[in-house]
Amino acid sequence: MTYAPSERQQERIAFRRRQAIRSVLLAAGSTVVVGVLLTVAVTGSPGWPRVKRSFFDLDTATKYLPDVLEGFWLNVRLFVVCAPLALVLGLLIAILRTSRGPVAFPVRVLAGGYTYTFRGLPLIITIYLFAFGIPGLRLQGTPDVVVLGAAAIVVTYGAYLAEVFRAGIESVHPSQVAAARSLGLTRRQAMRHVVLPQAVRRVTPALLNDVVALQKDVGLISLAGSIDAIRAAQIGAAQSANFTPYVVAAVLFILLALPLIAITDRVTLNAVRAQNAGA
């Protein structure tokens, strides 16, 4: 005999469907109300015409878009280079910090000192120190300020990411290591095949959050004098006596961040679900 839902079950299904439709309608309704209220509040405010002129001027936007876009290309390249380097550095430091044995002692101390220093140091100061301090040494082959600024970003975010990785490594239960070692795996093999995969999975949402933050902070390279989107916008704003170029840069940054933020949200949600399912 084929299965047919009982009357009671059919009633339940129908009820749930009605509920779902009701909540969609409610959500749509409240969105419209909030949107209208916000629009009225902003455009109805006494200063709105002036703000509109100096922040949302279409002519200024089109005029400076090419410059800002060209600068933005530098930000994109910086991000693409800095993010993986910072992740690798962070992972390396985390592994060093959790290493054992007397030989590794100085390594542990150095790695610990590094994370403490660069987590405490404001990124702006680090960029100044790297971009202006290192060339001051007048060493041969000192790289370009862009490279030095990028190094400052990598070193700072490496320290943040190292702490995230370390939290992940320490969250893996010791019984997992015991199981791996009982099978004859060395400490290093247990780390590589058993601890790290679980640790990285657990902290992926936190890692991605830091990567999103890094994506914005590549804009601080403008402090070193490199012409990125923010610097280009600054120049544009000075020339036109209008803030619109900043808004153009802002929109570009948001557009770049959107996909990564969406991925982060999805990964976080999946991680939470997986955790709850396991329990």
Add this chain to the structure above:
Amino acid sequence: MLLSCTDVRKVFGDHVVLDDLSLDVAEHEVVALIGASGSGKSTLLRCVNLLAEIDDGTIRLDGEEITDPRINADLVRRKIGLVFQSYNLFPHMTVLDNITLAPTRVHRRAADETRAQAMTWLERLGLADKARTYPDRLSGGQQQRVAIVRALVNSPRLLLLDEVTSALDPELVGEVLTMIRDLKSEGMTMVLATHEMGFAKQVADRVAFLHAGKVLEQGPPEQVLGDPTEPRTRQFLSRIIEAGRL
């Protein structure tokens, strides 16, 4: 003697768990460790596998002192399989990967050969269709059997089993029991900690009763479980009988 523990001492803080404990296990012998909860059965197994460091005494495997600090503990552990009370499967790996991890990474055997061997085992246990499943989708009994296979594919000289039946219903206990009997007939040397006296009676050549950090009484299962000489053993068994586990 394959395994020989002499005057083993293990303390946690000022809590003496193993106090000059001695126990010998001959090749092809199956020894059941019984004793109250907290008597140190798991601790002894962890010490033998060098997962815990002993505080005094010696443990020998095949005549070699494995508690010598100069010895390579990783090499020793490769000869000893341990199945944990709580399975400890690796949650991020499929059943098959759990089983083949050590053979491929530690013993450097060819991946397809170990995989074939693992599949043979899984088929034997009726778990072949679970090979690509992750551990959290398995029942406790299924996880336990995977954990046993994971230890077995390393072809250990000695297999340590910690309460492998504690989470299983009677029918599954029967399955694990059959598995262990088969292993025994193939000549595997085993030390198993258990609260199931019926289980001990059926598979063990010898039963050792742990009390106050020592092996208080040991002998054939019929004698130790049926007619114990020590009053402490009798007391322990009568409590077990009250709880309906004999």
